[in-house]
Amino acid sequence: MSAPLRRREVVASLLAGRGDMLVVAGLGSTAWDCTAAGDAPLTFPMWGAMGSAATMGLGLALAQPARRVLVVTGDGEMLMGLGALATIGVQRPANLAIAVIDNERYGETGMQETHTASGVDLAAVALACGFAAAQVVRDATGLEAARAALRAGAGPVLAQVKVAPERLPLVLPPREGALLKARFRRALLGPQSEAD
Amino acid sequence: MSDWPAEVHATLREERVQLVGYVPDAGHQRLIDLARADPAMRAVVLSTEEEGVGLAAGAWLGGARCALLMQSSGVGNCINALGMVRECRFPLLMLVTMRGEVGEFNPWQVPMGQATPAVLAAMGVAVQHAASEDEVVPAVSAAARLAFGSYAAVAVLVSQRVIGIKSFQEQAAQ
Numbered sequence: 001m002s003a004p005l006r007r008r009e010v011v012a013s014l015l016a017g018r019g020d021m022l023v024v025a026g027l028g029s030t031a032w033d034c035t036a037a038g039d040a041p042l043t044f045p046m047w048g049a050m051g052s053a054a055t056m057g058l059g060l061a062l063a064q065p066a067r068r069v070l071v072v073t074g075d076g077e078m079l080m081g082l083g084a085l086a087t088i089g090v091q092r093p094a095n096l097a098i099a100v101i102d103n104e105r106y107g108e109t110g111m112q113e114t115h116t117a118s119g120v121d122l123a124a125v126a127l128a129c130g131f132a133a134a135q136v137v138r139d140a141t142g143l144e145a146a147r148a149a150l151r152a153g154a155g156p157v158l159a160q161v162k163v164a165p166e167r168l169p170l171v172l173p174p175r176e177g178a179l180l181k182a183r184f185r186r187a188l189l190g191p192q193s194e195a196d
Numbered sequence: 197m198s199d200w201p202a203e204v205h206a207t208l209r210e211e212r213v214q215l216v217g218y219v220p221d222a223g224h225q226r227l228i229d230l231a232r233a234d235p236a237m238r239a240v241v242l243s244t245e246e247e248g249v250g251l252a253a254g255a256w257l258g259g260a261r262c263a264l265l266m267q268s269s270g271v272g273n274c275i276n277a278l279g280m281v282r283e284c285r286f287p288l289l290m291l292v293t294m295r296g297e298v299g300e301f302n303p304w305q306v307p308m309g310q311a312t313p314a315v316l317a318a319m320g321v322a323v324q325h326a327a328s329e330d331e332v333v334p335a336v337s338a339a340a341r342l343a344f345g346s347y348a349a350v351a352v353l354v355s356q357r358v359i360g361i362k363s364f365q366e367q368a369a370q
Contacts (some may be wrong), residue, residue, distance in 0.1 A: 024254070044257060049280035052250035059254025062215060062238055084250070092239060177284030181257065189259045190305065196259065196260030196344075 002139045004164040007101050010036040011072060014099055014147055015134055019068075021151070022060055022188070023089040026053035026073025027167075029107040034072055036171040038126060041187035044180055045173040051081030054098055058088050061096035061155075063186070074159075075102040075116045082125065088156050089130030097150040097157040099124075111165060126158040136156040200358070202224035202290070203333040205234070213261045213289070215240060217248035221267035223293030227356040228265060229360040232303035245270030249277035253286045261344055263289045268296060268312040268353070269305060278319040281349045288349035289340055290321070298356040301363050313353065329358050 011033035015023065023043040031045035046053055057071035078085075078100045088096065094123040104117035116122065129194035132154050137146045146159035174180060185193035204227055208216070216231040217240045218224060232239040242248050245266045252262035266274075271292060279290050295302070296309020313323050322342065326335040332354055339350040 022258075046280070048283070049250065049277045051246065051279065052253070052277050055247040055250030056254035057259070058240075059215065059251040059255075059256075059260075060258040063239070063255045063258025063260035081247070081250075084247055086243050087240065087247055090236075098253060177280065181284045184257050185259065186259070192259070 002157070005137070005139065005161060006144060006166065007033055007103065007163040008036050010101060010143060010161050010163055011099075013143065014070065014072065014150060021068045021070055024053050024056045024060065024069070024071045024073075026050075026071070026077040028073045028074055028077065029103070030043075030101050031173060032168070032171045032195070035099065035173040039075065039173050041183040044184050045099060047175050047177070049052070050077055051084075052090060053077055054081055055083035057096055057098065058084070058091060058093065061093040062091065065095055068151065069093075069097070071096070071098045071109060073098070073100060075100055075104060076105065076106045076114045076121065077118070077129070078122055079115055085122075085126050085129040087159075089126075092130060092132070092156060094132075094155045096155045097153070099146075099150055100160045102160050102164055103163050105165045107165075107167075109136050111167075116160075123158055123160045123161070126156075126159070131156045131158050135160070137161040198329045200329050200332045201230060203338050205230040207235060207236050207333055207340065208263055209234070211261065211337070211344065213340070214238060215251065215255050215260055215261045215262035216265060217242050217251045217262060217268050218265035219245050219248075219267070221265070222292045223267070223354065224265045226289070227291075233266070242318050245273040246277050249274050249281060249288070252288055253280060253284065256286050261287070261289075263340075265291050265293060266293075268292055268294045268309045271315055271351070275319060277316060278321060278349065282320040285347045287347050288321070289343040290349075290351040291336060291354065292351050293354045293359050294356045297328050301358065316351050319349075320359040323353050324350060324352050325355065326352055327355045327357060332358060
């Protein structure tokens, strides 16, 4: 058995050479992971609204069908909005991908176990909801395949990436919501973002 | 009887609303059908109203305008997500058909229906009332301009007087 995947390396790999990809980062550790990989205007890190990362990604994907949209979120955050997988399965946006960074823990609150620690299979839920592809990833080989699917495969795609439960230094993005929104829109839409 | 749902649909088109997220309500039935049939709109059925808040915020990040249709009972499902709307100053346009308000026949609808205006106000959502059919279209038009022009969260509460369902039997027959 190979060494467990480490979340910062996984997220850095998913975002490397991201091009014009749009990213939504779920609250907590996944937002810090995305920031550690490089704070960017076209990453929208969430500091609250737990359970909303996937539907944020859906709205963004429907508004920008020509752009790849990647949601990077945690297992606890995804579990809180499980119905979103059904809603996405109905819409089936081909440009939407979700990476669940699954440490089987609520990382910000004391590392209590989530449902995935007891075997709840989010990839199976996504497939049952009508996702085009979904898989559980446990090692570097699997991550390479999942990365290709997340970055360019026909969506909606979900990868549930099992990672080691570890406490890492905080790498915090800006936390003012209005700033995060405005910088994202300006980077994506240009001057039109203020005209509309 | 006016065809206010058709006029609301036309108003949403004029306001360049491209996405309509909804959890069905009998009072929104015709507007949902119109949105689903309109190739210029994408109607997104939600499993819970809270998903609509994320949907609308994500759409705005991507440069698209979204409206949410729900019953007053669904407002309660949105509360925590509305905190993001306020902190980020996302525009939000909610069209809420009221239950538990006037002449309600289901006692379980009354607590959330009565609390709806206060709950929305507590989360920083501007509350605008449409007490009669004649008031619905002007209220939606003004709310859309307030939401998208001023980056505000706005809810239009369509009174149960307008919806006019008075019994389980009538609702089942719709």
